[in-house]
Amino acid sequence: MIIVKIIGGLGNQMFQYALARSIELQTNTEVKLDLQGFETYQLHNGYRLNCFNIAEKVATKSEIEKYIGSDSYFYKAIRRFCPSLLRKFQTEKNHTQYDSSLFELKNAYLDGYWHNGNYFEPVREQILKEFTVKGELSKGATELRERIASSQSVSIHVRRGDFLKHPDVGVLEIDYYKRAVEHIMSHVESPEFYVFSDDIEWCTEHLNFIENCHFVNSTVDELDDLTIMSSCKHNIIANSTFSWWGAWLNNNPERIVVAPKVWMKVNPQNFRWALDEWTEL
Template sequence: MIVIKLQGGLGNQMFQYAAGLSAAHNLKTNLKIDLSWFNNLNEVDTPRFYELDNFNLNQDFIISNQYYFINDPLKKRLLSFGKVGLDSYKEPHFEYDKNFMKIKNNTYIEGYFQTEKYFKNIRTEILKSFSIKNEPSVKSKEIINLAHKNESVSLHVRRGDYVTNKNASKFHGLMGEEYYKKAISIINKKIKNPKYFIFSDEINWVKKNFDLPKSSLFVTHNKSGIEDMRIMIECKHNIIANSSFSWWGAWLGRNQDKKVLAPKVWFLDDKTDTSDIIPRRWKKI
């Protein structure tokens, strides 16, 4: 058994589940999900909820008081009859950790795992797990058909808590208009007649402040992030923000010839090694 602790927003939860699934796959064992983080948010955290129930994946949850961690002396002393002991693995740094492949069965895993290196070996299984349960709305179907008929390019502008939450703003930073101008210029040179599909949690701000191609389609009808991600996945090419959300919108796309443009600077914190987060086949700008 592998237990994965989920935390953060949709994109982060997807990275964590994918890493946990990879570990379980390598060990030929089952994966369980720990949701306890969502019950212990503090005031400075952006409100988050479990969101993987939108996907066709196995949802096997643990009851936290059934387990203890064998490398935690306090919890060992609190051990009671019937509990199961688990080893513990905590991601030591942001870049890929080769020791992840040495994880043994019956391990509790905690971290962010923001690189495909943890799970690219099971891509087919990941694609199946992250297929969306519900059918798209009529409007979404129309936009997806349009994406299929054109050289569609999803363009994601992340604002939200990157603006409103001081801690998130200091850590992540925002991608400015210059980044998107450069990305669009590159796409225009590489792809004939691209059509841009614009996604943002502040779409009106984008309309007012960004000079985007006149033929751009602003995706505004969806009430949930999962529906935006569904359309991103169906676009043939992607311009992503420094966001795990649009990272997955690009990674799950099935176009073999897709162009993905991503920011060189993922975090403002230059002490964090983000060299592994962007796949080598994507272009950093």
């Protein structure tokens, strides 16, 4: 059995689940999720994967302890400083880089973010089905979805919020969005732009140079936003796994996705998040 740790915001949770599901589907190995971290995790609305139509299999506490030991300070120290002492405990080796050896494992606990679309591209159609929201969208999101279906809609995601407190990640400059909009306008006839953000007031003030632009304030949560972004014809994403998924879930075969070339201001190992077919600016 494989156990995959789930933690972080919605975008990170989706990467972790997509890896888990891909391993299960491609190797016929039982894979379960470790959700114990959310007992104390207070950020980003907590665990959100259960809002999707996923194949949720949750590992028990005893199953997890067989792989990584208990939650005592002793085992916590081993996992942090000497993880190699735990034979079944495997942390991510190189962030964003594909590791094919994960699909050869039979008994392991995987701790990482797994930010690489190659892990689950072979099972894309199944992942698309499972990452659909249970129930109905909000009224505002439903009306917006109908509007964008009849236009050359382009989502723009602006991530601020907690990124303002993380200078190593950094908030994207306005110049990136100017260049991204220019790129779309040179390739798409009569585009309509829809801005999604955790700081829509800032966007209204600083992105008012964009023509045919709508600042979205009718959605009620991140599930609304993710669904509507993925329903747009094209996407301009931020340096955020949340908008990464908004673009990946976009099933338009002619979609144009613009992503920031500089994803993190501090990135000495040159980790890369964008897919090869996306345009990096």
